[in-house]
Amino acid sequence: MAGEIEIKEIYENGMKILEDLTNNAHELQEQMLEEILRRNAGTEYLSRFFPSGQADKLNFKTNVPIVTYEDTKPYIDRIANGETSSILVADPIIQFIRSSGTSGSQQKLIPITAESFEKGKYHLFLVDIVTKKCFSGSDEGKSLSLYFSKPEIETPSGIVASPYLTFFPRPTSSKRDEVVQLSSIFASVLARATKFLEDYWRELCCNIRTGYLSDWIIDPGCKNAMSLILTRPNPKLADLIQQICEDKSWEGVIKKLWPRIKYISSICTGSMSQYISLLEFYGGGIPLVSPSYVSSEACFGINLQPLSKPFDVSYTFLPNTAYFEFLPVNKDGGGKAQETRTIDKPVDLANVKLGQYYEVVVTTLAERQNVVLSIDAEKTTEEDLSKAITNAKLILEPFGIMLTAYSSYSDTSSIPGRYVLFWELKMKGSNDLPKLDAKIMEECCCAVEESFGFTYKALRNGGAISALELRVVKHGSFDELMDFYISKGASITQYKPPCCLKSEEAIKVLNSGMVGKFFSPKTMFLSALSEG
DSSP states (O other): OHHHHHHHHHHHHHHHHHHHHHHTHHHHHHHHHHHHHHHHTTSHHHHTTOTTSOOOHHHHHHHSOOOOHHHHHHHHHHHHTTOOGGGTOSSOEEEEEEOOSOSSSSOOEEEEEHHHHHHHHHHHHHHHHHHHHTSTTGGGSEEEEOOOOOOOEEOTTSOEEEOGGGGSOOOOOOOGGGEEEEEEEEHHHHHHHHHHHHHHHHHHHHHHHHTOOOTTOOOHHHHHHHHTTOSSOOHHHHHHHHHHHTSSOOTTHHHHHSTTOOEEEEEOSGGGGGGHHHHHHHHTSOOEEOOEEEOSSOEEEEOSOTTSOGGGOOOEEOTTSSEEEEEEEEETTTTOTTSEEEOSOOEEGGGOOTTOEEEEEEESSOBOOOOEEOSSSOOEEHHHHHHHHHHHHHHHGGGTEEEEEEEEEEEOSSSSOEEEEEEEEEETTSSOOOOOOHHHHHHHHHHHHHHSOHHHHHHHHTTSSOOOEEEEEOTTHHHHHHHHHHHTTOOSTTOOOOSSOOOHHHHHHHHTTEEEEEEOOOOOOHHHHHHO
């Protein structure tokens, strides 16, 4: 009883904090910017924008440009190579966070100070109390968290660079009947781990049954960790896992393996939304919670309604984590984001308007932009593509076919250019590749194109864009894509499958697994004619 009262008090205090933060958002954002400018006005980077020495909000808005990582990279490289961190930030840099390396062409080193680290921990605390309030008994068990960590790298300056989660304490081991939560930062990690189990469960059972690790596993870290777990044969557990995994269908396998599990916690918005149907299939009805909106640069906000359906999730910005501005953008085609362009100056958090679309700008270091496909005047955002593919998946469902991963690129090798999609498909009951019926796949191509907005359709009608192409790849192709990015330095835990491929090498990886190619048969889009 005492424990329940304590949990209730923690939740109520946390919600009071959130209420104060949101009610005083404008004031807190003003204080945030004032503090950033006060502390950093004397840095080499910021002082060049304030020749008079007056680093106030008005001069900040007028003089300091919106930049990308590339603009600050020379300063970060200098710090990594031994120069003082005060050329960029006033507070000492205690660590560099390595970004995932898939949003752009390379990994970024994001400077972290002691204060920004504490804000990250505070953000996790708020997420935890909001989520656990929705699931009674979640404090009575353990969380099974899947993290892939890479070794820390020491820069020439002595400052360590690592993925974000290397920073946090590692959880204690969990037993099957104690697990109430399954989590990872991104949904792609859970999907990859479950697919790996689907491929190797027989060998796992053999290792558990005998108490010995397979000879082909030679990584010292893995062997040492497993030696602490495989201390003796456990045929009872091996038989239990085998009984669950040898079922023809893996629908609900997560609930079967961990019967007390209450929810799955993982970011599944944005590019991660492509894994929602797969995790819902594996989860068999377990709630899928997308807890927060984060990046390597900052913690943006949290989901105050954890029980929302994955496609209905919204995030509440936290005004004390960073200074946020919002670039209004025009969405062409009746709300479709086909033509995305800046139409005004950035506005503050307190001045955003309901129904307007924005790009988020974070002070002090990096601007975050949408990934887009583009051939001509049209621009197709990550959100547009996700919605279009969601519509196309409806065609596959009656045939028991699941889309497990996708990506795309703009093919301009011929004139006119076209959009190319890569899809990895499987049957619901197995990892078998479905029989690729040309008519069905062409219908999928049409559904994707029909979901795009006016500008795309008008350019297709006019012959400025060729028919959309769909390339189906074999099972495991997107795992190979992930391995490719990891070999280039990407973080496994933070890996986000690129919605839009920019690397020719990455395109070659997926092309090497291609088992079918299909084109949209449509030649005219009537909606574009009627709107025109």
